[in-house]
Amino acid sequence: MFWPVLATVAIIYVCNATLAIRQMRNFSTTYILLRKHGKVAIGKQKNALSRGAIVMFLLDDSDRVVAGRRMNGITVLARFRDFPAFDGLPVKEIDPEAVRTDRGTQRAIANARDNFLTVQAGDVPVEPPTPLMKVVNRVDAKVGHSRKRPAATTQHIVICRRRPTAAD
Template sequence: MIIYFIIALGAAWLLQSIFGFLQIRHFNRTFAAYRRMGRVAVGRKTGLFRAGTVVLFVIDKRNKILKASKMQGVTVFSRIKPLKGFEGKYLLKIGQAELVRHDRLTRLAIEDALKTFDIITKGGDVPQKKTRLQKLMSFQIKKRGEL
């Protein structure tokens, strides 16, 4: 009986891996097509038990948004979809009036795209966010140091 459970678990893992690969391939192809159109500002907000969101803004040399898209979801079936209301606007002039029409995770991803774009245009490096494992490990090290 346990062997069937192990086989089912392995099959589920294999399917998840295949669908994850297909999702990443779709994202990479879309990103490459967007790069051919102009510069791309990317923002993301990840969630542990909720939908993660990635936003993409294709912009011209004057920072005018040519195309806006987002990918949001908790599964490997999430695909890039149009993000309405941003085309023709200037990236750096996006304000609360435009953000209020979107859900919280999309707003946070858009704010991340604006922040990242600002850092890059000023010649800086975007700091890497720590993974949950890195945060846990640094917490454990700090905890040991206090003892």
């Protein structure tokens, strides 16, 4: 009984790894195709038990959306598809609520817009929390910071000495 179960688990693992590699290749191919034509804004929304989403927008020189692609789904079978909902709009005017789609895709759209605007401002975009960190943050918010940290028993004294200069 042990060997058939082990063989089944191994076959499932190999199939999952193969499909994940194909999905990563699809992401890379789509990104490279869009990147050849201009700037690309990417947004993502990770979920553990519900649909995740990745959105890519090809932008022209005036930061208007030329083409959009999206991938959403639960499994490694998801692939990128055309997403023309925001074609022609400036990135600043993208409103995720304007499109009837699932919440994960709406969050990915907002993340793409925010990431692009953050990069335009010269900052580094913040990575969205992973599903595990979302759970940890929810538990932390409910429980709160009830434990108190002990006060420091020693004081740190910093002494700064001025170097002698030629005038001294």
